[in-house]
Amino acid sequence: MTSRRQYSHVFGLSGCVICGISAALVAAMLGMRGESAPSCAVLSEGAPEARCRADAASPPILPGFKYVGVSGCMGSGCHDDEKPTEHSGKLIGDEYNIWFDHDPHKDACETLYDDASTEIAGKLSIDDAATSERCLSCHTTYAPEPQRDDTFDLEHGVGCETCHGPGEKYLEPHATEGWTNEQRGKIGATGLRSEFGLIDTTDLAGRAQMCVSCHLQIDKDLLDAGHPTLQFELYSYNHYIYGDEHGQIHWDDSGVPWINAKLWAIGQAASLEAAKAQVAAWKGKGWDTAAADELVAMYEAGAKIAAKHFGAETPAALATATYSAEACKAAAAELAALAPSASSQIQRKNIAFGVVALAEACFKAGGGEAPAAFRAASKTATAGEEGDAWAKAVREMADLIGK
């Protein structure tokens, strides 16, 4: 499609056109880029896990490597092909197009120019959300200035390198067929990250921890100013099906054994860790923690069920734990039994998506698909609306598992 070719050209020059923003804003962005980098003392010396800002949650910017920007992942034979082709046993090649057309992360920077953002920023006495570190830190790949290559552009939003790591060192070698798998075998996820800056997204625990660094740890004053409440349930977020508008993911991990049960269990454990960190951060700032405590309690209940049935507590241990249809069914029943205690939409959705994830794992293990009655009930259940219909739908789902 010509439009994409044009975009690729545009990306090389300036990402701003993508956001469709005014010249004044472009000037503001450029001005901001000219400023000195945000204080990132931790970054220069810390371990790979070191975060840009120690005082608050911030996404996983890896120190020591340059971020090349989304345009670096494009080009013939790379990630902006019309149709994917087989590489190392996976269909690869159209990720950029899917991200551009169907991924909420592509618009994360653009969001900062809309009315809702202007209102939130106004309440926080922030002049401009689109140039404020307090917003950019999660709504872009917020690499500090010295780590930005010439082709890097904040306006690409939450781009490839947010989740896959800074491209500087792996960009070239990973284009060789089989390179990533070979290196993964040799130096593992840890080596890939420390030597090449490549984050191994097949590592489900690492993936979960990366997602929740943006999705579950926010400052309370942002919420008080009207920022949407953050919640996270890995199974539904990983499939981009949590909200009313569904995005499209550019990966296919359906071949991973017990993937949906794992996503649920690992998600509860990783979310629990993040929710606890959020409580600690709020306490440190003297904020009332009631809302954050509720999230901890919710994930604690889920993680407890996961620990009981899959025999592991941490995200990493749950990634290598043993799963079975029986355990998934029992965990789903126990989760569904929490329904009467659910008192918010977040809690109702967390329970409903958990039951769906575990049920899907069971149906798949039995060689089948969810029956129509299950799918109908799951629609009502995952909408999470208050009322008897919701509780009934959750019960129905639990009853249908394994039938």
Ligand code: HEC
């Ligand atoms: C750098 C921070 C960051 C990271 C890391 C991140 N996200 Fe996001 N995500 C966002 C932001 C910001 C939005 C909101 C985009 C918008 O609408 O402006 C978002 C939106 C989403 C949405 C849409 C939510 C809805 O209501 O429909 C899904 C789904 C999602 N992210 C899943 C994930 C998953 C899965 C991961 C990990 C693999 C992840 N995200 C990692 C920042 C991040």
Ligand code: HEC
């Ligand atoms: C800790 C990370 C984080 C920070 C900091 C942050 N956001 Fe967000 N924001 C998110 C995530 C994640 C979402 C998507 C939530 C979801 O749908 O699950 C989001 C969603 C939004 C939305 C709703 C987007 C939509 O499509 O409905 C707006 C508006 C927004 N943020 C504005 C801001 C502004 C303005 C700031 C700075 C004052 C800011 N955000 C700071 C993580 C963050």
Ligand code: HEC
């Ligand atoms: C919100 C996080 C996120 C963003 C942003 C993101 N990815 Fe991914 N990507 C993932 C996850 C998670 C996987 C699944 C890993 C796996 O199982 O192989 C993945 C998988 C892939 C794969 C392997 C395909 C497969 O079937 O597994 C490629 C190639 C890829 N991404 C390229 C890109 C490119 C190019 C971009 C930017 C245009 C991008 N990604 C943006 C999270 C992300």
